[in-house]
Amino acid sequence: MIYNFAIMKKQVFLALICILITANLFGQYNSVLSSGEWFKVATKKTGIYKLDYTSIVSLGLDVENLQISSLKLYGNGGGMLPKLNSVFRQSDLVENAINIYDLNNNGIFENGDYILFYGQSPHTWKYDAQLNLFNHETHLFSDEVNYFLTTDNQNDGKRIDLKQVIQNPTKTITSYNAFQFHESELENLIKSGSQWYGERFDIQNSKSFDFSFPNIDQSIPVSVKTSFVARSLVPSVFTVSVNSSQLHSISINNIVDTYATEYAINNSKTSVYMPNSSNLSVDIDYSSADNDAISWLNFIEINARRKLKMSGNSLSFRDVNSLGNEVASFLLSDVNIGTIVWDVSDPNSIVEMQTSINANELSFNDSINEFHEYIAFNPIAYLTPLLVGKVVNQNLHNIPNDIEYVIVSHPNFLVPARRLADFHQQKDNLTSIIVTPQQIYNEFSSGIQDVSAIRDFLRFLYIRSNSKLKYVLLFGDGSYDPKNRVPFNTNYIPTYQSLNSTHPTLSYVTDDYFALLDDDEGMFMNDLVDIGVGRFPVSNLAEANGLVDKVEQYYAKESFGSWRNDIAFIADDGDSKDGNTHMWQADSLANFVADNYKNININKIYLDNYLQESTPGGPRSETTNNAINNRVDKGALLINYTGHGGPLGWTAERILELDQINAWNNSSKLPLFMTATCKFSYFDNPEQTSAGEYVLLNANGGAIALLTTTRLVYSAPNYNLNTKFINTLFEKVDGKFKRLGDVFKQTKLLSGTSVNNRNFTLLGDPALCLAYPEHDIETTGVVDTLKALGEVIIEGTVSGENGVLTSFNGTVYPTVYDKEIIRTTLGQESCTPMPYRDQNNILYRGAASVIDGKFSFSFVVPKDIAYNYGAGKISYYAVSDDQDPVDAAGSEEGFVIGGTANDIIYDYEGAELEVYMNTRNFSNGGITDENPILLADIFDFSGINTVGNGIGHDITAVLDGNTVNPYVLNDFYDAKKDDFTRGVISFPLYNLEKGNHTLTLKVWDVFNNSSEATITFVVADENDFVISDYSNFPNPFSSSTDIYFQHNKPNQNLNVSLEIYSITGNLVKRHEKEYFDNGYKIGPIKWDGDDEYGGKLAAGIYIGKLGVSSSDGDFITRSIRIILLP
Secondary structure, three states, rough: OOOOOHHHHHHHHHHHHHHHHHHHHHHOOOOOHHHHOOOEEEEEEEEEEEEHHHHHHHHOOOOOOEEEEHEEOOOOOOOOOOOOOOOOOOOOOOOEEEEEEEEOOEEEOOOEEEEEEEEOOOOEEEEOOOOEEEEEOOOOOOOOOOEEEEEEEOOOOOOEEEEEOEEEEEEEEEEEEEEEEEEOEEOOOOOOOOEOOEEEEEOOEEEEEEEOOEEOOOOEEEEEEEEEEOOOOOOOEEEEEEOOOEEEEEEEEOOOOOOOOOOOOOEEEEEOOOEOOOEEEEEEEEEEEEOEEEEEEEEEEEEEEEEEEEOOOOOOOOOOOOOOOEEEEEEOOOHHHHHHHOOOOOOOOOOEEEOEEOEEEEEEEEEEEOOOOOEEOOOOOOOEEEEEEOOOOOHHHHHHOOOOOOEEEOOOHHHHHHHHHHHHHHOOOEEEEEEOOOHHHHHHHOOOHHHHHHHHHHHHOOOOOOOOOOOOEOOOOOOOOOOOOOOOOOOOOOOOOOOOOOOOOOOOEEEEHHHOOOOOOOOOOOOOOOOOEEEEEOHHHHHHHHHHHOOOOOOOOHHHOOHEEEEEEEEEOOOOOOOOHHHHHHHHHHHHHHHHOOOOOEEEEEEHHHEEEOOOOOOHHHHHHHHHHHHHHHOOOEEEEEEOEEEEEEEEOOEEEHHHHHHOOOOOOOEEEEOOOOOOOOOOOOOOOHHHHHHHHHHOOOOOOOEEEEEEOOOHHHHHHHHHHHHHHHOOOOOOHHHHHHHHHHHHHHOOOOHHHHHHEOOOOOEEEEOOOOEEEEEEEEEEEEEOOOOEEHHHHHHHHEOOOOOOOOOEEEEOOOEEEHHHHHOOOOOOOOOEEEOEEEEOOOOEEEOOEEEEEEOOOOOOOOOOOEEEEEEEEEEOOOOOOEEEEEEOOOOEEEEEOOOOOOOOOOOOOEEEEEEOOOOOOOOOOOOOOOEEEOOOEEEEOOOOOOOOOEEEEEOOOOOOOOOHHHHHEOOOOOOOEEEEEEEEEEOOOOEEEEEEEEEEEOOOEEEEEEEEEEEEEOOOOEEEEEEEEOOOOOOOOOEEEEEEEOEEEEEEHHHHHHHHOOEEEEEEEEEOOOOOOEEEEEEEOOOOOOOOOOEEEEEEEEEEEEEOOOOOEEEEEEEEOO
16 A cells, blocks of 8 residues: 555655656656566555566566666555646656575576565555544556566666664554555446445445454454445434444435436444454444335455554554654564564565564564554465566657647557547648657556556646647547446447446546646646647547548648538527527527627528427427438538537437438538537547547547537526637637637636536547638629629639639639528527528529639529619638638628619529439439439520529429428529529438439529429439349340449449340350449440350340459349340
């Protein structure tokens, strides 16, 4: 055990030295592990351990001519690292004094020789001077203590010396302070927090626990502390007895069974008992009038006095009661000849006491002006350490001080971690280093898992002179269980858990702890983060590679697009009592962005804007689900959600669910998610993958990162933090946008240090820079008034700091909006109808060429504009044609929309429509999956009306004749580049029922001429492999024929074999090829009527046998007749 009291004076002295020289020392120091061979052993309990010749050989140490003087043992003992940064802790491994027994005194370590060392338990005892009691502290992260064995032929190893004899004792000590505890870490009641509880009292309400204190001093009371938690709807009671005598009763208040109140109530009590035996049986009875009550033992802790008599082969002892400015004689009885006593007060510098033995009594003298811990042992029986193995050389203490980005990666993920570091080096010139948790533990916590070791390592880098440290990525999932008590645990990178483990709003997990790096930080007393921290919550290599792929994809050419100008604000409705709270919070944030960042286009998805349907499972809103899916599919720089939620999704209406998330396919349009909701990203629960994790881990889409919540949170502080986040997101520093880690840090600094704010975590790469367009777009020519049915020409430039970027050649994507209007929500649930601003009626959206930094485009203003005069808006996005593109954004509001144009060229013809499903080689009546994409190519001389002013002229799609609930597609039409007369609709459909369907598309041109087109299709079960429309054309044929088929396995490799047989069954021709098809139709496969050797086959009937196997293991065959003419 460790007793901080024992070396308090030394620590104070060392702390002062540490404060004075830390910065310089850290900059110059090499870890002891940087050279030589090192081998690790482990201990679980406190005592004298023996490493013999066989053990040394088993570890792998070269024992040939091994000099005994060269052997060294390093380690920093048990106990957790202090949380407060200013408290002293060793800066590296420290050498321990050991004894080596050389059987033949030849100085060579040989068979029969052995090492003795003092090994410790990870669990510690600390002296409480006010109560005159020792309190135990269980190590939260480890049940072992590590020691490191090495050899050094240059400097002799540290040995246990004899302590100088002190004469003239004035006091005799014959008894000592003894203590024991029982604590079983079996259950974490709410799967949160650092406290685990032991034996459960439910059906069995009585339990007994036995303790033995040989040679107990029966004249001194024993102190017994018991601690419990109980979950009972009525007050309940624990009764504690010792050796059948009642010690005390502990009353525990009842719980209030709601989602945001204490799950179980704690209470503890300390009482004294006059012992009548060395054996203490602690009996516990629990009673409650609630038949469903459950309770748990936290711990039993006993302090006693024992007579200083040897019991067994070793005895640890100390005496607080005798402290004073004196010399004492310690009298230890019942010893054997050869009993040895070590002073282990400083475990690194142990000394052997010079003792004398008279009959069976051993005595020694020592000063008692400070606390001492001793261990007496017989040199016949020792403890055996666990042999861990060889330790590879490392030197984290000599990392260069130019490191900006630290990736703490589990060993399983080192390859993708290196790929990510290399990517940031190449892309951003960001200097990084990758370390594993165990490497950190080896140098900063003596090889023991400890969350504070990772923080201490980062602090070590942070406080050095000229440090550039800005970001840390924790590359691995975390768990509320650091000791692998939970099956299939995910403790890849440990988490900081709050002490509170029973209250759902006061218990938390936070990665903020790793960023508390100033001297007075670590205890969460108004501590503020000093660097940006993110986490990749990955549990396997596929997930790890997937997230690095997403980061690379985020910067790739195909990810550039006008979605970078879009932000979506999503809000819950009022449910039973919230009223408009969530909506007005989201709306105020949206309005702030709209007023201050004009090039950003705001999409407001407020649940109360959409009709809800009653179902047996509660209210649902499929239209809201679809609106969210469509927004994700189209892409957004940010999706910001306010409202209720949990690890399964958002809102009681389930507007976002796991299946929905996993079906997203937006890999080139990845948004940042901000979720002001409860437990959406409960990443540290190994038994459940949360919705937020699925959003990030979706390899085909989802999010690039999330600033998200891990526990229950409250609306008001959520709004405060969200406001600070929005205020920070678009700020520039030295002309550059912040990286995610900077946004995270600034948001945390501005929003305060409440528990609620600790629950917000960045899941994502903190070194990533959001996809902010780099340059500006300016309008150089626009008429002052855009009038209905008038053709307008708009001109502009792409500009940099020094004017027009003449080297910029590419495409600009303008979106022209009608005037801002006021809409009103429906007032469902507890909401009242809420007015809100909206500017999403699109007059024109298209694309135009940018040449030498300049562009122009034209369009006809739709007839359906609001005819009152008011300010319009143009939002621009442009991207260059370069292989490594650059982009730009801008806006224009210096014009008016209203009235009707003069000199109108009228158009009386409707648009021409060509409609497909998924791809343009789709055949009418073909098959799709349940989530197809409607495609339409459209031509109209005057252009298409997308205003959507609600007067029956929307672009609509009607499925299966359901005219009551049409799909409105105004937002899914884009004009072709440099041609406003042509355009494309691409609209995703979701969760269609299996079977036959008919879809009718209706569009209006800007003169309100309408056109319709209808397509039929069959939705096949995605779990069944389906081949349809297997045919050839022409048939019969003479020179060649084209063979086609449809399938329902898009976006995967299909192995296709086509075998041509004669009517007699002979194989005459074989075609085999692997296809990857993002649609549902393969072909043409050409056959010119020849055989396998190129010869022309005779006319006749042939059988075409098709065999198709999919990458997910399905196989199917079909056959057709093919007629070859002469």
